[in-house]
Amino acid sequence: MESMYHVILAGGSGSRFWPKSRQDTPKQLLKIIGDESMIRLTYKRLQKISKADNILIVASKTICKKIQIEIPEIPENNYIIEPSGKNTAPAIGLAAINILKRNQNAIMGVYPSDHLIMDEKKFKAIITIACEIIFSENALITIGIKPTYPATGYGYIQLKTIKENKLKGVYRVKKFVEKPTEKVATKYVSSGEFLWNGGIFLWKAKTILEEIKTFMPNLHKSLNSLYNAIDESNYKMMVKKQWNLIESESIDYGILEKSQNVFTIEADFKWSDLGSWKSLFSILTKNSDQNYYEGDIISVKSKNNLVISPNRLIAMVGIKNLTIINLDDATLIVPHENAEEVKDIVNMLKSLNRKEYL
Numbered sequence: 001m002e003s004m005y006h007v008i009l010a011g012g013s014g015s016r017f018w019p020k021s022r023q024d025t026p027k028q029l030l031k032i033i034g035d036e037s038m039i040r041l042t043y044k045r046l047q048k049i050s051k052a053d054n055i056l057i058v059a060s061k062t063i064c065k066k067i068q069i070e071i072p073e074i075p076e077n078n079y080i081i082e083p084s085g086k087n088t089a090p091a092i093g094l095a096a097i098n099i100l101k102r103n104q105n106a107i108m109g110v111y112p113s114d115h116l117i118m119d120e121k122k123f124k125a126i127i128t129i130a131c132e133i134i135f136s137e138n139a140l141i142t143i144g145i146k147p148t149y150p151a152t153g154y155g156y157i158q159l160k161t162i163k164e165n166k167l168k169g170v171y172r173v174k175k176f177v178e179k180p181t182e183k184v185a186t187k188y189v190s191s192g193e194f195l196w197n198g199g200i201f202l203w204k205a206k207t208i209l210e211e212i213k214t215f216m217p218n219l220h221k222s223l224n225s226l227y228n229a230i231d232e233s234n235y236k237m238m239v240k241k242q243w244n245l246i247e248s249e250s251i252d253y254g255i256l257e258k259s260q261n262v263f264t265i266e267a268d269f270k271w272s273d274l275g276s277w278k279s280l281f282s283i284l285t286k287n288s289d290q291n292y293y294e295g296d297i298i299s300v301k302s303k304n305n306l307v308i309s310p311n312r313l314i315a316m317v318g319i320k321n322l323t324i325i326n327l328d329d330a331t332l333i334v335p336h337e338n339a340e341e342v343k344d345i346v347n348m349l350k351s352l353n354r355k356e357y358l
Helices: 038-047 061-070 088-102 120-137 182-191 205-215 217-229 235-245 251-256 277-283 336-351
Strands: 004-009 055-059 079-081 107-112 140-145 156-159 170-177 194-204 262-267 292-300 306-317 322-326 331-335
Touching: 004 038, 004 088, 038 055, 038 061, 038 107, 055 061, 055 088, 061 079, 079 088, 088 107, 088 205, 088 217, 088 251, 107 120, 107 205, 120 140, 120 194, 120 262, 140 205, 140 251, 156 182, 170 251, 182 194, 194 205, 194 251, 194 262, 205 217, 205 251, 217 235, 277 306, 277 322, 277 336, 322 336, 331 336
Parallel strands: 004 055, 004 107, 055 079, 140 262, 292 306, 306 322
Antiparallel strands: 107 194, 140 194, 156 170, 156 194, 170 262, 322 331
């Protein structure tokens, strides 16, 4: 895979993991599972199929500096700075032009920085299959995850008639669906025609840029200007200038929902986006009362709780189905069913200008 490059999108804020996730320490830099940060775990997974020279990071200047400390193996010129968060389409486009400058025939994989994948051999096998399809079909590939419950926090991929697939687990995409209601998600899961959108993409760098030219011409115009300036002394200034012209848009909405040449591969590895405290709780090993406790916790008649309190005692009686995150400067208490709404607290703190908690 000498001509393959791997792009880790590390610009997210992880707002649903507040109060642990903050602007200076977003989720990808947290040690959520084990003793290594999520982005370090992502790097180590990719390092098994690629040399460090072919692994790139896209994030803000501040976050890139922190990641360089976490992952010193990645060369400094593999850190691609985005002046501000503009969603995934501009970030992927910026990575694509930098990769194309290095190798005109390069395949690029795009990965979130903070997902958990538990079977790395199966992960490698999926990436290999994706590369074979890209060479034969020149396609856009997205990795789909078989749903295990009617999740409302994920996007869904509808498969074209399943009989059409030539390779096991490989399908053309009929359509992408945004996060559905629970009722709709239940129908999707029972139909067997839908996968979760895992946020992992693979394609040739020149192919995604051609798609951007077709469906997002304004973004392509800016990227083309930057491509021509990559080796020039004014490149950084040009990025800032063009970034002000670029509109925020996801790669899903901007390209994948419109392109006619999108395939999905059904992943058979265990996966979690660890997108919320609830999703973390679902994979943790619990005690006999289905509680997970970290810190000094005393509980009586309490069940199905996630409680983290590293520095202070928490005592509970009759508490059920709650996440409690008790830090020195802030405490979060939220029912599991409302875990997605933690981001609303972050938005409220922003509106109140409570910067000390962000």
